[in-house]
Amino acid sequence: MTAAVVEGIGGWLPPRVVTNDELAARLDTSDEWIRTRTGIGARHVVSDGMTTSDLAVRAGANALKSAGTDSADMVILATTTPDRPCPATAPEVAHQLGLAGCPAFDVAAVCTGFLYALAAASGLIGTGAAGRVLVIGAEAFSTLVHPEDRSSAAVFGDGAGALLLRAGDEEEPGALGPVVLGSDGALSDLITVRAGGTEERTGVRPMEAQDRWFSMRGREVFGHAVTRMTQAALSAVDQAGWRPAEVDRLVGHQANLRILHAVAEQLDLPHDRLVVHLDQVGNTAAASIPLALDHAHATGRxxxxxxxxLTAFGGGATWGATTLTWPSPAAV
Incomplete structure (x- = not known):
């Protein structure tokens, strides 16, 4: 069976860094409070005039460069922060990358978005509809966060990460295993931005000023995230023919260090098998898994x-997981 195989990897972070101390200077918080509850030490944020497509183009270009190519048959962009409500941002990204005529579309599954995008790419490659797919997760999530919301401002950051996938053999290193996905719309209010859609435009419910901004019921999210990320990872590992103890690196959605530790413990994996990047970049939503992979690859982890x-939980609610055997440096 034709498999989707990792051929290139890339990431990009906006230059502006916001430290915990900078947040503490204007909000009722401290470096210790943030680190203790989240594990986050800093985050990158977009500057005025910088868009999600800007982030995506830079990460996508780096992934193409990593593979030694300038071509792809398709671009899939996972994002919660498109440049505009209409049209999708992916065609603009493809255009800026010089991929003229390339089909391109967005995927919206919040923090699980990159795994949903990988599933779409894997299926398209498996059916022969595409031979090479550029999958990007890009977020300017700080634009959704109220600047005075201590809990959200401390958690979220911006950035983009990408994988270039090519058609190959399911037994070769870098081949994606089965992708496990799920959702539960009954939990749609756990993680949300209520305003801006048809609920507001058609008057389904009155909107208040705070509905323009991101909101999350953190305690409930924590429990659902641990449960769903663990279940999805176990299913993906089982379908790959592995035992949980055989997982060398667990790359979870980089939302909160306590969540990552809890998932590792549910899988009976020591914490040193976790790939952790959120301490430097915060929660970058759909960009978090590819950014963590890029960082771990670059640093030899x-x-x-x-x-x-790989495993994630996000708004929707959505969740997912997949597996792969990491290829040699010459292959990415």
Missing amino acids: LRPGDRVA
Whole structure:
């Protein structure tokens, strides 16, 4: 069976860094409070005039460069912060990357978006509809967060990460395993921005000023995230023919260090098998998994032959997981 195989990887972060101390200077918080509750030390945020497509183009270009190519048959962009409500942002990204005529579309599954995008790419490659797909997760999530909301401002950051996938053999290193996905719309209010859609425009419910901004019921999200990320990872690992103990690196959605620790413990994995990047970049939503992979690859945390499990939970509610064996440096 034709499989989707990792051929290139890239990431990009906006230059502006907001430290915990900077937040503490204007909000009722402290570096210790943020680190203790989230594990986050800093986050990157977009500057005025910088859009999600700007982030996506830079990460996508880096992934193409990593693979030594300037071509792709398709672009899939996972984002919660498109440049505009209409049209999708992916065609603009493809255009700026010089991929003239390339089909391109957005995927909106919040923090699980990159895994949903990987599933779409894997299916398109598997059916022969595309031979090479550029999958990007890009977010300017700070634009959704009220600047005086201590809990959200401390957590979220901006950035983009990308994988270039090519058609290959399911047994070769870098091949994606089965992708496990799920959702539960009954939990749609757990993580949300209520205003801006048809609920507001058609008067389904009155909107207040705070409905323009991101909101999250953190305690409930924590429990659902641990449960769903664990279940999805176990299912993906089982379908790959592995035992949980054989996972060398667990790359979870970088939302909160306590969530990552809890998922690792549910899988009976030591914490040192976790890939952790949120301490430097915060929660970058759909960009978090590819950014964590790019950072781990660049710093040697991912070694050729490592069995890697990816898992995420996000708004919707959505969740997902997949596996792969990390390829050699020459292959990415």
